[in-house]
Amino acid sequence: MVAGHLQEKKGLFYIVLNCKDEEGKRKPKWIPTGLTVKGNKKRAEALLLETRREFTLLLNATEKEPIVEEIIEEMPAEEPFDQGPLFSVFMLQWLAMMKHQVEFITYASYHNVITNHIVPYFEEKGLFLKELLPSHIQDYYQYELEENGVTTNTVLHYHANIRKALKHALKNDLINTNPADKIERPKKNDFVGSFYNKQETNILFEKVKGELIELAVILAAFYGLRRSEVVGLKWTAINFENKTISIRHTVTPVYFEGQEHIIEKDRAKNKPSRRTLPLVPAFE
Incomplete structure (x- = not known):
């Protein structure tokens, strides 16, 4: 239409x-x-x-x-109508602004979603920011689900970016309402995790014995550490006197614009992730 x-x-x-x-x-x-x-x-x-x-x-x-x-009623030349930016252009403008407001990992995630998915779709549609309707956003989500086969959780990530950008547009009087607030969001997929039993874990230990990743596998198996937490462990995290191991430092690889960036943080992902665990005698 x-x-x-x-x-x-x-x-x-x-x-x-x-x-x-x-x-x-x-x-x-x-x-x-x-x-x-x-x-x-x-x-x-x-x-x-x-x-x-x-x-x-x-x-x-x-x-x-x-x-x-x-x-058609032609508008007088002295009163040109300002259509404002295309929605695709506005998303890139918002992305550039966010570069200095969020952490690099977060910005890299925004950049990937917006430049590789949202912008190409809406650029082809040629929609102006002011004429964006909830139905346009809903059609985009349906397109991602049906044509690209992404999960509903992925669509929810796209929605978070679009909604946040449009919230900024609303706050700055670029639009009168936020169309992203009026759509039916897809239902989130419930994650069902799987785990190794005792026999499978022992087989895994045998397979990695003597390998470079042996310690990392054992740490993950005993403590349930994330990859970034295992790689980020320092000697200062080990307290032999109190028999504890503290999870504070993380190291995460981020792929951005064709390059790998190693991001080190002296804090875990969130508050519950910052924890102190008992030092298992085998590790000591």
């Missing part, structure tokens, strides 16, 4: 359709509704939807830009 939105001008509602001229350049078409802004929002929204449908049918029937000059 042809994209469009309502625009208020001199107390009246106008329908603005996202069209292109013969050269493929963007040329919004303004259609007067004759409805005053006060008390006519629902009627104007219904008229917008009807006009978009009719325009789309006409476009499909003619396979070219339909002529609607008879209902």
